[in-house]
Amino acid sequence: MTTEKTASNGHQHATGGDRVKRGLAEMLKGGVIMDVVNAEQAKIAEDAGAVAVMALERVPADIRRDGGVARMSDVSLIKDIIAAVTIPVMAKARIGHFVEAQVLQALGVDYVDESEVLTPADEEHHIDKWQFTVPFVCGARDLGEALRRIGEGAAMIRTKGEAGTGNVVEAVRHMRAVQGGIRRLQALRRDELMAEAKRLDAPYELVQEIHETGTLPVVNFSAGGIATPADAALMMQLGAEGNFVGSGIFKSDDPLGYAKAIVAATTYFDKPEVVAEVSAGLGHAMRGLDVAGMPKEELLATRGW
Amino acid sequence: MREHLSALARAGAEAVGVRTVAELESVDALVLPGGESTTMCRLLRVYALEQPLRERLAAGMPTLSTCAGLIVLSREVVDGRPDQLALGALDVVTRRNAFGRQVDSFEADLHIEPLGVAPFRGVFIRAPQIETTGDEARVIATLNGAAVAVEQGPHIGLCFHPEMTDDLRVHQHFLRVVDEATERSVA
Numbered sequence: 001m002t003t004e005k006t007a008s009n010g011h012q013h014a015t016g017g018d019r020v021k022r023g024l025a026e027m028l029k030g031g032v033i034m035d036v037v038n039a040e041q042a043k044i045a046e047d048a049g050a051v052a053v054m055a056l057e058r059v060p061a062d063i064r065r066d067g068g069v070a071r072m073s074d075v076s077l078i079k080d081i082i083a084a085v086t087i088p089v090m091a092k093a094r095i096g097h098f099v100e101a102q103v104l105q106a107l108g109v110d111y112v113d114e115s116e117v118l119t120p121a122d123e124e125h126h127i128d129k130w131q132f133t134v135p136f137v138c139g140a141r142d143l144g145e146a147l148r149r150i151g152e153g154a155a156m157i158r159t160k161g162e163a164g165t166g167n168v169v170e171a172v173r174h175m176r177a178v179q180g181g182i183r184r185l186q187a188l189r190r191d192e193l194m195a196e197a198k199r200l201d202a203p204y205e206l207v208q209e210i211h212e213t214g215t216l217p218v219v220n221f222s223a224g225g226i227a228t229p230a231d232a233a234l235m236m237q238l239g240a241e242g243n244f245v246g247s248g249i250f251k252s253d254d255p256l257g258y259a260k261a262i263v264a265a266t267t268y269f270d271k272p273e274v275v276a277e278v279s280a281g282l283g284h285a286m287r288g289l290d291v292a293g294m295p296k297e298e299l300l301a302t303r304g305w
Numbered sequence: 306m307r308e309h310l311s312a313l314a315r316a317g318a319e320a321v322g323v324r325t326v327a328e329l330e331s332v333d334a335l336v337l338p339g340g341e342s343t344t345m346c347r348l349l350r351v352y353a354l355e356q357p358l359r360e361r362l363a364a365g366m367p368t369l370s371t372c373a374g375l376i377v378l379s380r381e382v383v384d385g386r387p388d389q390l391a392l393g394a395l396d397v398v399t400r401r402n403a404f405g406r407q408v409d410s411f412e413a414d415l416h417i418e419p420l421g422v423a424p425f426r427g428v429f430i431r432a433p434q435i436e437t438t439g440d441e442a443r444v445i446a447t448l449n450g451a452a453v454a455v456e457q458g459p460h461i462g463l464c465f466h467p468e469m470t471d472d473l474r475v476h477q478h479f480l481r482v483v484d485e486a487t488e489r490s491v492a
Contacts, residue, residue, distance in 0.1 A: 013411045020410040023430045023469050026308065027339045027372070046386075049347040051340065086386060086401060087341050088431065110407035110431070133408045260351075267324065267348060 001131055021135035021155035024088065024110065025219035028052055028242055032232070032263045033221070035059050035246035038077055039084035045249070048259030052088040052110070054244065055081045060117050060164025061247035061286065064298070070118045072100040078107055090137070095304045096122025098131075105134040111156070113137045114149075116303035117163045117246075126304065129153030139223065141174045141301055143181025144200030147210070148305075150218055151203040157216060159240070160301040161224015164247050166288035168231045170301055171224045172238065178220065179239045185211045224301065227252075227285045229265030229278050236269030253283030308468035309336045309371075309476075316476040318483075324348075326357050334367040334459075334483040337374025339430065339466055342382075342401065345373055346390040355390065362394045367459035367486045369479040375462040376401060376433050383436060395462045396439030397455055403434030415465075417446040417454055420474045427453065427465035435464060459486040 002017040014020075031051030036042040042053045057073045058066065072093050082089050088110035093100035100121075101112050114127050116139050126149065129136040135155035140146035146157045159178070161171030181200070185207060188196055197207040209217060222235035223244035232243045243266050245259075252258040261278040268274035296302070306322055313320035313336070320336075323329050335358075337345075349355045362368070362378075370378045376385070380393045383400040404410070410431055414424035427448070435452040438444055442462075446454035453464040459482055467475035 013413050015409060015411045017412060019428055019469060020407075020412060020430055023428055023466065024407050024410065026469065027341070027430060029340075030306065031341070031344055046343060049344045049351075051344050086384075087343060088407060105408060108406045108408065135407065263344070263347075264351070 001133060003133065016133035018155070022218050024135060025137070025156035025221075028088070028221075029219055030267060031242050032259075032266050033090065033242070033244045034249055034259060035244070036081065036250070037073070039080040041250055041255075042081045042085045042089075044256050045259060046085045046087050048256055049263040050087060050259065051242070052090055053081065053085060054113060054246075055089060055091040055109075056115075056117070059247040059250055060300070061166070061251050062164075063117065064164040064289075064300075070094075072097070072104065072118070075103065075107065078104070078109065082108060092118055093127070094118040095120040096125050096127060098127045101127055101132060101134075101136075105132055109134060111135050111137055113158075114154075115139065116160055116300050120303050126152050129155075137221075139301070139304065140178060142177035142200075143185070143210075144202045145305070146178055146216060146220070147200065147202035147206045150206060150216070154218065156219050156221065158221040158223040158244055159235075161222070161226070162291045162294075163224045163300050164289075165225050165291055165294075166227040166248060166251070166286040167291050168225045168227070168234065169291055171222050171226060171231075171235060174224075174301075175222055175235060175238045175240055178216075182210055182214060182216070186214050225291075226262070227288060229261045229275050229282075232262045232265045233269040233272075233275045236266055242266065247286055251286035253285075257282050258285070306338050309338050309369075312468045312473055312476045313480070316473045316480055318476075318480055325352070326354060329354060329357055329361065332366075333487060334369075334479075335361070336479075337368060337370040337377055338468070339372035339374065342373040342376040342389065343386055345377060346388065349377075349390060350388075359392060362392060365459055365486065365490065367479070367483045368394060368461070369476070370395070370460070370462045371466055371468070372430065372432060372464065375399060375435075375464060378460065378462060380439065394460050395455060395457050396441035397435045397452075397462065398437040399433045400436050401433050402431050403436075404429055404432045407431055413448060415446045415448060415453065417475070419445055419456070419478050425467070425472060425474060426470050428469045429453075429465045432464045435462075456482075459483070 159174035222240035
């Protein structure tokens with residue numbers, strides 16, 4: 001939602017427009033956004049070179065283990081995190097829980113993640129993100145889902161992956177699906193776009209736009225299962241513009257070491273010698289889970305549509 | 306970085322990304338883009354780019370710095386982290402995130418002196434503020450009385466993001482500055 005303000009000398013200030021919302025994500029490109037549950041972890045993330053932190057109640061691996069309803073993080077913890085670091089602070093709201101999002105905006109959070117990692121508050125409708133001044137990032141498994149979220153006002157997209165597993169397979173699947181979907185759209189004739197919009201369940205105007213530009217109108221990061229520097233570089237080589245890392249850092253043996261190494265591997269994703277150098281002597285990565293063997297009801301990526 | 310590369314290419318320059326010392330040595334001029342200045346400083350330090358960059362700046366390499374890049378080139382940074390770099394190519398004191406958090410990010414029309422009378426749309430994203438301008442730096446744009454763009458010899462520093470608009474005038478102006486600096490060094 002764009003708000004025009006006029007300063008005393010007649011200068012027009014426009015806040016909350018597409019360009020400033022999408023623009024912050026542009027500034028984060030090539031960087032790593034790290035999940036943190038408290039101010040102490042947020043400082044470690046900032047020291048390691050994170051471009052932003054994501055505040056949440058529990059890291060996905062713990063949500064998976066403990067079960068129960070996962071909600072927006074405690075308000076005082078978010079305040080502590082905002083006070084502790086100078087980099088942007090993102091925070092998760094439940095899918096469809098627009099009041100959690102309103103609260104996060106009121107707290108001065110820089111980006112809201114409408115996230116499948118938390119328990120959905122609405123199984124049918126996502127948040128109408130155009131109503132907010134704060135920008136949103138949303139998860140997607142394929143191009144259609146990405147375009148539906150952008151249609152609702154998301155200013156940044158990330159793959160869903162399968163959070164809290166330490167298994168990159170779903171993030172790879174989703175990134176390939178989004179990129180492949182874009183390439184397919186570009187190859188179509190104009191008169192085939194409506195049928196493709198129907199097949200993708202995506203807004204026609206966005207389908208047309210991608211056909212013409214060959215790229216999403218917002219930044220696309222990868223998330224969900226990235227546990228090692230090589231995972232981070234893999235996602236970048238597959239076309240991610242940056243990485244979200246959740247449990248992979250604070251569930252590893254050496255969080256600061258892992259955090260620094262994943263930042264370096266994201267920046268120098270096309271330089272294997274750097275990825276090799278930073279991967280040495282890190283100790284154990286988080287324990288991974290086999291996604292294929294998991295019961296359907298334990299999958300987080302299938303939340304939202 | 307990608308938007309700067311595209312803007313420079315459209316303005317007629319050959320532009321490459323710089324992440325290594327070899328890449329830094331290969332260029333005539335440098336754009337220090339937006340992003341998080343803390344992350345940028347860490348990468349400059351860890352990947353040993355700080356010293357070569359200081360040397361190139363001392364030798365008069367032209368720069369266009371925007372937002373976080375402006376912070377890195379300042380003489381002094383207020384409210385920065387203790388390990389914040391201030392390389393001093395621009396005689397200004399900057400304050401990080403001075404306009405507030407993301408919900409306060411905004412756009413506004415600016416009059417930028419070397420670009421003539423037509424206004425330039427300034428996109429300010431968690432933007433820094435230029436608190437003090439020293440004798441060496443010349444203010445070329447203000448907003449509500451505060452400096453938001455400065456020029457000092459071959460260096461241009463901006464609080465906003467010209468690469469986020471389709472208006473190429475800032476990049477074209479920078480390329481003229483680069484040409485003049487190159488001619489001077491040849492002569």
